Amino acid sequence: MKPLRVLVVEDLEDDYLLVRDELVAAGFTVVSERVDTAETLERVLAARDWDLILSDYSMPQFTALDALRILHASRQPDLPLVIVSGSIGESSAVAALKAGASNYVMKGSLAQLVPVVDRELKDARTRRERNEAFVALERAVRARDEFLSIASHELKTPLTSLRLQTESLLRAARRGGDVDRTNERVTTRLEAIERNAQRLTHLIERLLEFTRVTSGAIELAREHVDLVALVGAVVAQLADTFHDARSDVTVTSPERLEGSWDRERLENMLNDLLSNAAKFGPDGPIAVELEDLGSAARLRIIDRGIGIADVDQQRIFGPYERAVPERHYGGFGIGLWLTRQIVEAHGGTIEVQSAPRAGSTFTVTLPKGLPA
Incomplete structure (x- = not known):
């Protein structure tokens, strides 16, 4: 069954039911509504989304040309509108098509309705995907x-x-x-x-x-790495950065946390995450937590900075993306994207929990990749 949300502009209930039954018989699961005034059409178009409009050409209250003008001024201007008329002359049909109607079918030839509807729905989907x-x-x-x-x-x-x-x-x-x-x-x-x-x-x-x-997948140069020692080395390298940001850094970890990882790329990942914590959380503490999960290592970097809005929390992991103006904070906008690529190349995950003005917690989970 094919779902179809169809709005029918028709003043005659019997004609509306004939059209609806034709669509149901063709295998559509139809959700439909009939309207016969301009005001009702405007209201219904604003209230919900539709896949298609079927409109009589001439009605006591208004015409298909009026319906087209209302449609083009609505929030769904690209909906296909097919005219289903009992009597439409050639000149009227041409005028309707020029005004934006997708196609027309005569009520005396409703067997043509379903092929026309199928074609218009397909064309609409193609236009939508292209747009x-x-x-x-x-x-x-x-x-x-x-x-x-x-x-x-x-x-x-x-x-x-x-x-x-x-x-x-x-x-x-x-x-x-x-x-x-x-x-x-x-x-x-x-x-x-x-x-x-x-x-x-x-x-x-x-x-x-x-x-x-x-240009292609990351090729990892795996080696035996102690993540505790690597975190300590990166924190020491960034001592001037933390000093300038007036941020105290604490590291909580087991004595050792070893795995088979690409040392240089993990160093880049740590550098990015810790530099961001200092950049976006100045004058506040930064906590680094390492945890041994058995077959994996978990890293958390917690700051008390400006935070990230919900709407931005997935977007920031894309290339060139940033949740703050470049003129205020600088940077290429590729750090978190590269970090995610590095983590995922190791078979791991990275997540962020944050809220505006409440700081951020970045959590990285890395499989150890060691032989059993």
């Missing part, structure tokens, strides 16, 4: 353009700093003067250059990883 694909493509193009804009900005910032520091060094070298003071300035500038070079390297590595992942 959805077009909307998705538009969104992808916008996301790509935004990503390229953000990437340009993120790469330009450290490059500008590198250029300024280098120019300052050149001026100092050309001036000469107090050697000790010059050496002190040179050391400061070189340290700034090193920091920006490291930032550039990290950004480029992120882009390269994104390119590798989007």
